[in-house]
Amino acid sequence: MAGILTAIKLREAGYSDYVIYEKSDRIGGTWRENTYPGIACDVPAHLYTYSFELNPDWSSTFASGAEIQAYFERIVDKYAVKPSIRFNEAVDVCEYEDGQWQIVTSIGRKDTATVVIAATGVLHHPHMADIPGLDSFAGASFHSARWDHSVPLEGKRVGVIGTGSTAIQITSALVDKVARFDLYQRTAQWIMPIQNTAFSAEEKAAFRADPVKLREMRDQLHTDFQAFSNAVIDADSAEMQQIEDACRANLEDNVRDPVLREQLRPNYRAGCKRLIFSPDFYDAIQHPNANLVTTGIERIEPNGVRTADGVLHELDVLVVATGFFADSFIRPAVVRGRGGVDLDDVWADHPVAYLSVAIPEFPNFFMLNGPNGPVGNFSLILIAEAQVAYILQLLAQIRAGHCRAISVTPTASASFEQLRYAAAKKSIWSTGCKSWYLDKNGVPASWPWTPDRFFEEMTEPKLEAYELAS
Ligand code: NAP
Numbered sequence: 001m002a003g004i005l006t007a008i009k010l011r012e013a014g015y016s017d018y019v020i021y022e023k024s025d026r027i028g029g030t031w032r033e034n035t036y037p038g039i040a041c042d043v044p045a046h047l048y049t050y051s052f053e054l055n056p057d058w059s060s061t062f063a064s065g066a067e068i069q070a071y072f073e074r075i076v077d078k079y080a081v082k083p084s085i086r087f088n089e090a091v092d093v094c095e096y097e098d099g100q101w102q103i104v105t106s107i108g109r110k111d112t113a114t115v116v117i118a119a120t121g122v123l124h125h126p127h128m129a130d131i132p133g134l135d136s137f138a139g140a141s142f143h144s145a146r147w148d149h150s151v152p153l154e155g156k157r158v159g160v161i162g163t164g165s166t167a168i169q170i171t172s173a174l175v176d177k178v179a180r181f182d183l184y185q186r187t188a189q190w191i192m193p194i195q196n197t198a199f200s201a202e203e204k205a206a207f208r209a210d211p212v213k214l215r216e217m218r219d220q221l222h223t224d225f226q227a228f229s230n231a232v233i234d235a236d237s238a239e240m241q242q243i244e245d246a247c248r249a250n251l252e253d254n255v256r257d258p259v260l261r262e263q264l265r266p267n268y269r270a271g272c273k274r275l276i277f278s279p280d281f282y283d284a285i286q287h288p289n290a291n292l293v294t295t296g297i298e299r300i301e302p303n304g305v306r307t308a309d310g311v312l313h314e315l316d317v318l319v320v321a322t323g324f325f326a327d328s329f330i331r332p333a334v335v336r337g338r339g340g341v342d343l344d345d346v347w348a349d350h351p352v353a354y355l356s357v358a359i360p361e362f363p364n365f366f367m368l369n370g371p372n373g374p375v376g377n378f379s380l381i382l383i384a385e386a387q388v389a390y391i392l393q394l395l396a397q398i399r400a401g402h403c404r405a406i407s408v409t410p411t412a413s414a415s416f417e418q419l420r421y422a423a424a425k426k427s428i429w430s431t432g433c434k435s436w437y438l439d440k441n442g443v444p445a446s447w448p449w450t451p452d453r454f455f456e457e458m459t460e461p462k463l464e465a466y467e468l469a470s
Helices: 002-012 065-078 165-174 201-209 211-232 238-254 258-263 281-285 380-399 410-424 451-459
Strands: 091-097 100-105 110-113 116-118 140-143 157-161 180-184 290-293 297-301 304-307 312-314 317-320 334-336 365-367 405-408 466-469
Touching: 002 065, 002 380, 157 165, 157 304, 165 180, 165 281, 201 211, 211 238, 211 451, 238 281, 281 290, 365 380, 380 405, 380 451, 405 410
Parallel strands: 091 334, 116 365, 140 317, 157 180, 157 317, 180 290
Antiparallel strands: 091 100, 100 110, 297 304, 304 312, 405 466
């Protein structure tokens, strides 16, 4: 998403000498890699769309992964992005030497670049749960982001480990298609009951006929989502309270069995973990085929999952939906800045980036959806668009001959991080739960202020925060 966007915007700005490295043989990022049953984006489709390529044809409020993948493929064709993509070529090393970035790729190619933009995404290194015996399972077993579609599910006993957004979507999609469905829950989740309504043929025709109507709808969604994003940064806000009330009512009203209801009741505040939007998870988990397992997993055995109470839950297929390493960003690529400073060392405590785009001692190196950006239930497309526009203004300094290298000053970066860290501790994400939002010190890694403040910061770089070197 972000790489395609960058290519389009670079060309629009008059740049022609750029290349996109793609580790895979196809575009699509998240939407290429995640193909599990039920995959959909929890940001409304009309908001999860490039602002310059609105799509009147989204089938429903929340689009499926396949529909989003098709959207990006259409855009890549329309804007002729493919010729600038080097497929099957991951970046292994990026080293700043003599004022240039020296790049080594997975096929051994060596390139030189003035500027590097890391559009490598956030959640793309699968985290396999560290559960004893996982390799010993005799049936089919895979991570949710590596779904093996050759494995038949019909009539099978399927187990899913994890209760994040991924596992919840898989549950709704599979529960009535298999013989038995076990969901292994370590921590219960709050569920926001948001409906996924299909757009009728008439509605889509109306959007097609009237681009103003289409944009107004998107603007309204943007306003609604801003309200949500504003709520989560203030754990004590009335809006946050409304969200919590809606989640609690969803649980109370829609889970009939009191024992199951208590098993599904989280012991932390709604919104602390990434809030899950689902119109039908509670229905799915009450399906006769469904079996919520809340006793801890002791080990995996060839025939299934052995829980701490000694019970063996026999399975044919085991899905590991245990999330991603959320702090990798461009890594495992080796990135060395000025004087050989290693990104791994700079980020040894936790990943930090000034306004989520720049790191001191890494001149002409910028990130899209890097650390510390607004990731909480928000459209990463809008974030990336704002970041690209910001980075292009920095590049304009180089193009205008004002400098050859531009890097954020250590002072600006440190003072940003100090303020950010303090504010992050007041957000709903740090009210006492574990989640991939937290760094290893337990402090939220994301943008702790309003999205409006982020967009405002992205409007124009404050050049005094940067060192412009000739
Ligand atoms: P996740 O939110 O990190 O959830 C991982 C799950 O695995 C958690 O329930 C976790 O339990 C469990 N887990 C981890 N290690 C375990 C272990 N050793 N034993 C038992 N359980 C274990 O991952 P995800 O569901 O893949 O979602 C990641 C993010 O991707 C989402 O938050 C969202 O940003 C994005 N996403 C979005 C959508 C969407 O748009 N609808 C869909 C899928 C994913 P604990 O809670 O106890 O740690």
